[in-house]
Amino acid sequence: MxxxxxxxxxxxxxxxxxxxxxxxxxxxxxxxxxxxxxxxxxxxxxxxxRHHARTDVGRVLLVLGAGFVGVGLIWLVAANLDALSPATRFGVVAALWLSFLLGGEALAARGSSPALVGAVRLLAALGSGAVVFQAAQSLQVPAYEPRLVGLWAAGALLHAYLARAYLPFVVGVATGVAWWFMQPTWVDGDGLTWVVLLGAGAVLASGLAVVHDGRIASFAWTWRTVAGGMALLAMFVAAVPDVGADGIRWSTWMVVAVVLAGLAAVAAALVRPGPRVLEPAGAVAVAVAATLLASWSTGADASDVRTSDWLHAAVSVLAYVALAVGLVALGTVRDHPALTWMATTGLVVFTTFQSFAVFAPIVTGAWLFVVLGTVFLGTGFLVDRARRELAQALDTSTDPKGSDR
Incomplete structure (x- = not known):
């Protein structure tokens, strides 16, 4: 029948x-x-x-509310809560954190609104920072120690990966990036140290982005955005004249940062062999180029621009344009518009900085703006044409097997 x-x-x-x-x-x-x-x-x-207005407003309000409450908890810890003993303060903060942590996962198991679940999970991620700082305060550890930020980042990332939760992941990445720079430069950090950390951070984030591809798309997107931003900043700082004149001061944490970056690149090559390995490989090239450029000593007197200064500026511009075009291509291939906008904005800011820092002592007044506008038009035309040609090539190409480009 x-x-x-x-x-x-x-x-x-x-x-x-x-x-x-x-x-x-x-x-x-x-x-x-x-x-x-x-x-x-x-x-x-x-x-x-799909009606976004009401949902988006509710989501924004929930996230903002969770953010304010979480920051308020950390502020209360910073204010010492003098009316309570250290043990009581720690117990109250830990109880709130556990309630947010368990409550968020209970809501997720019941199939509650994703916006509500995300807000409670965000509270838990921020509350973990309050727990760390309150514990440190109870143990008489200074609240400004970078390792406390590192512990906060580790806890938020652990929560994010166990629950596949994006908002705790954002908290973990933000605090992790802060720790990445705070810890190695806590005692002393010069310009070249920052360049090395930015370059190593780009390698680490790009390797993690490739590892996450096809597994957790939102995490991969965030890591790729962090990698692009760090690469642009590394090349920008490296182009500042005499930024690395004092050399680099190696420390244990600097070595740890470089090793972690190398391990992430190797992991990407092992987990996702193929064209995607070009991403961490490109980040390695950017890190090396930025370090060499920062180590290139030129004159620091803006009123006396010599041939070496011109050559340094020219190489810096070419390297930055190559990086921007590479990020535009990557953003097109990976359907990641944020990379394209970051590269375009970075190129405008970088060109403006170089023009006023190097060309202004020679080309003054209105001619400076004529030269600057000409540079903008030329670089903008090249970047836009490269993006269009790549997009057209991707649209017209056929890939019947659905291979990973």
Whole structure:
């Protein structure tokens, strides 16, 4: 006996403009006889409009509320809560953190609103920082120690990976990046040290992005964004004249940072062999180039621009343009618009800085703006043309096996 019960219709939510386009196309197809009116109605019934306004406002308010409460907890710790004993303060903060941590996972298990779950998880991630700082205060450890930020980052990242939670991951990455620079430069850090840390951070983040590809897309997107930002900053700082005149001061934490970056690049090559390995390899090239450029000693007197200064500026501009074009290409291939905007903005800021730092002593007044505008037009044209040609090549290429480009 045939079962005549129709399966339930599963619909998909799409943006209002996409639904409008679909209705227009269905009307045109029906008029041309491509599909019947019944088929058009069945296709249309599979999609419904996605209304973002109320959901987005609620999500923003929940995240803002969670952020304020979390920061308030840390502020209360910083204010010492003098009315309570250290043990009581720690117990109160730890109890709040545990309630947020367990409550967020309980809400997720019940299928509650993702916005509500995310807000509670954000509270837990921020609350873990309050627990760390309160414990340090109870143990008479100074609150400004970088290792406390590192412990906070480790706890937030552990929570994020165990729960596959994005907002705790953002907290972990933000505090982890802060610790990455605070710990090695705590005693002393010069310009070249910052360049090495930025370059190593770009290698580490790009390697982690490749490792996360195909596994946790949102984590991969964030790591790739961090890698692009650090690469741009590394090349920017390296281009400052005489930034590395004092050399680099190696410490245990500097060695740890470089080793971690190398391990991330190796892990990316082992886990995802193929074209994706070019990302950490490119980050390594940027780190090496930035370190060499920062080590290139030139004149520090802005009123006396010599040939070496011009050569340093020219090499810096070429290296930065090459990096920007590479990030634009990566953003196009990986469908990552943030990289494209970061590269474009960084190129504008970098060109402006170089023009006023190097060209201003020679080309003054209105001519400086003419030269600057010409440089902008030229670099903008090259970057935009490279992006368009790459996008066109990707659109026209065929990949029947769905291989990973």
């Amino acid at each position: 045939n079962d005549t019960t129709a399966p339930p219709l599963v619909t998909r939510s799409v943006a209002p403009q996409q639904l409008t386009w679909l209705h227009t196309e269905l009307a045109d197809w029906t008029a041309q006889g491509i599909v019947s009116e019944d088929q058009a109605a069945r296709i249309s019934a599979r999609y419904h409009s």
